[in-house]
Amino acid sequence: MKKTKKTIKVSGDATLAIHVGEDKFHKAASVGVEIARTANFTFASTEEMKRWAEGKSPAYIYTRYGNPTLTIAEKKIAALEGAEDAVVAASGMAAISSALLSVLKAGDEVIATRQVYGGTYRMMRDMFPRMGIAVRHVEADLAGIERLVNPRTKALYIETPTNPTLRLVDLHKAVAFAKEWDLISLIDNTFASPVLQKPIEMGFDLVLHSATKYLAGHSDVIAGAAAGREALIKEIRHMIIYLGASMDPEAAFLLIRGMKTLEVRMRRQCATAMTLAKYLEKHPKVARVHYPGLASHPDHRLAKRQMRGFGAMLAFDLKGGLTAARRFCDRARIFLLAASLGGVDSLVVLPIYTSHYNMSLAELRAASVEPGTVRLSVGLEDAEDLIEDLRQALA
Numbered sequence: 385m386k387k388t389k390k391t392i393k394v395s396g397d398a399t400l401a402i403h404v405g406e407d408k409f410h411k412a413a414s415v416g417v418e419i420a421r422t423a424n425f426t427f428a429s430t431e432e433m434k435r436w437a438e439g440k441s442p443a444y445i446y447t448r449y450g451n452p453t454l455t456i457a458e459k460k461i462a463a464l465e466g467a468e469d470a471v472v473a474a475s476g477m478a479a480i481s482s483a484l485l486s487v488l489k490a491g492d493e494v495i496a497t498r499q500v501y502g503g504t505y506r507m508m509r510d511m512f513p514r515m516g517i518a519v520r521h522v523e524a525d526l527a528g529i530e531r532l533v534n535p536r537t538k539a540l541y542i543e544t545p546t547n548p549t550l551r552l553v554d555l556h557k558a559v560a561f562a563k564e565w566d567l568i569s570l571i572d573n574t575f576a577s578p579v580l581q582k583p584i585e586m587g588f589d590l591v592l593h594s595a596t597k598y599l600a601g602h603s604d605v606i607a608g609a610a611a612g613r614e615a616l617i618k619e620i621r622h623m624i625i626y627l628g629a630s631m632d633p634e635a636a637f638l639l640i641r642g643m644k645t646l647e648v649r650m651r652r653q654c655a656t657a658m659t660l661a662k663y664l665e666k667h668p669k670v671a672r673v674h675y676p677g678l679a680s681h682p683d684h685r686l687a688k689r690q691m692r693g694f695g696a697m698l699a700f701d702l703k704g705g706l707t708a709a710r711r712f713c714d715r716a717r718i719f720l721l722a723a724s725l726g727g728v729d730s731l732v733v734l735p736i737y738t739s740h741y742n743m744s745l746a747e748l749r750a751a752s753v754e755p756g757t758v759r760l761s762v763g764l765e766d767a768e769d770l771i772e773d774l775r776q777a778l779a
C-alpha cells in the first residue's frame with residue numbers, strides 16, 4: 385500500500401523538524417536530504433515556460449528565486465513556528481533587513497526595543513535615516529511605549545530574551561499594543577528558538593531568526609529566516625530576491641541537517657545551562673548570575689509564563705571586574721573564546737569587547753552590563769566537564 389502523509393498527523397517539534405518538507409514515501413527515495421546544487425532549472429517545453437511566464441504554473445527557475453533544498457528548510461521553519469509560510473535568507477541580517485525593508489518605507493516609523501542584536505541596532509541607527517525611516521526606542525519593559533506611537537508608526541520590533549543579560553519582553557503586552565495601534569509586529573526569536581517560544585501562536589506577525597545559531601546549531605553555517613503570514617512572506621521573499629540575499633543550497637542542507645536535532649539539543653542545552661547557573665550562583669567569586677531560570681532573575685515569572693524552557697544562554701558578573709573576567713576567559717579550556725552562540729560547542733565572550741564595545745560606563749549600566757560581565761553560550765558537552773572548566777577557570 386502506498387503510504388501518504390495523511391496516514392498520521394504529527395505536531396511535535398522533533399517530528400516536524402525531521403519530516404516536514406520531505407517526501408520520502410516513494411520507491412528508492414533517499415532518506416538523507418538531497419542538495420539541489422544548481423543555479424538554474426530546465427523547462428520541459430516552451431509550453432511549460434509560457435505557462436510559468438503567465439503565472440499559471442509555479443516552477444523553480446533560478447536559485448536566487450527559489451530552490452527545492454531551500455523549500456525544505458522553509459517548510460520546516462514554518463511548521464516549527466506555527467506559521468503559514470517561511471523564507472530563508474543568506475544570514476540573519478539578510479532576513480532581518482529584508483523583513484524590515486518590506487514592511488517600512490520612507491516616512492514611516494518603527495518602535496524597537498533598545499536591546500536588540502548590535503547589527504540590527506546599527507542598521508536602524510546608520511542606514512534607516514538615509515532611507516527616511518525613523519526609529520524610536522523603548523526599553524524591554526515597554527514602559528511609556530504609548531508615548532512613542534503616532535500616525536507614521538508602522539511596526540513594532542522586539543527581541544527576547546535580550547543579549548547578554550537575558551531580560552524578557554512581555555510577548556502578550558507587545559502583541560496587544562501592536563494590535564491596538566495596527567502595527568506589524570516583528571520579533572527576533574533567535575535566542576529562544578521555536579522550541580522554547582512560538583510568537584506566531586501568541587499573535588505576532590513575523591518571526592525572524594539568525595538560523596546561524598540554534599536552528600542550524602553547529603557553528604558551521606551563516607543562515608537566516610523569516611516566518612509569518614503568506615502575504616507578508618511573499619513581500620519579504622521579493623525583497624530577498626531584489627537584494628540578492630538568498631540562501632545557498634549547501635547552506636540550506638546544513639540548516640536542515642541541524643534542525644533535525646534542534647528539539648533534543650535545545651532541551652539538553654537548557655538543562656545544562658540551569659545546572660551551570662545554579663553552580664555559578666553559589667560561587668564566591670560571582671556577584672550575580674543572569675539566567676531566567678533562576679528565581680533571582682527579575683523576569684523569572686514572566687519566563688515561566690511565556691517560555692517552554694529558560695534557554696541555553698547565561699551571563700554572570702565577576703566580583704573582580706574586568707581583570708577577573710579576562711582571566712576567566714583566558715583560562716577557560718572547553719568554553720571557546722568566540723563570538724556567536726547556539727552551537728554544540730560551548731562559547732564564552734566578554735560583552736564589553738563584543739556586543740557592548742565602545743560604550744560608556746553609563747551606557748553599560750543602562751544595559752545592566754558590567755565590565756566584569758561574562759556571557760556563556762552553553763553547548764552539548766557533559767555538564768560535569770563544563771562545571772570543571774568553570775571551576776578551574778575561576779580558581
Ligand SMILES: Cc1ncc(COP(=O)(O)O)c(C=O)c1O
Nearest residue numbers: 475476477501572574594596607
Ligand atoms: C539575536 C541575533 N539576531 C540576529 C543576528 C544576526 O545574524 P547573522 O549573523 O546570521 O546575520 C545575530 C547574530 O549574532 C543575533 O545574535
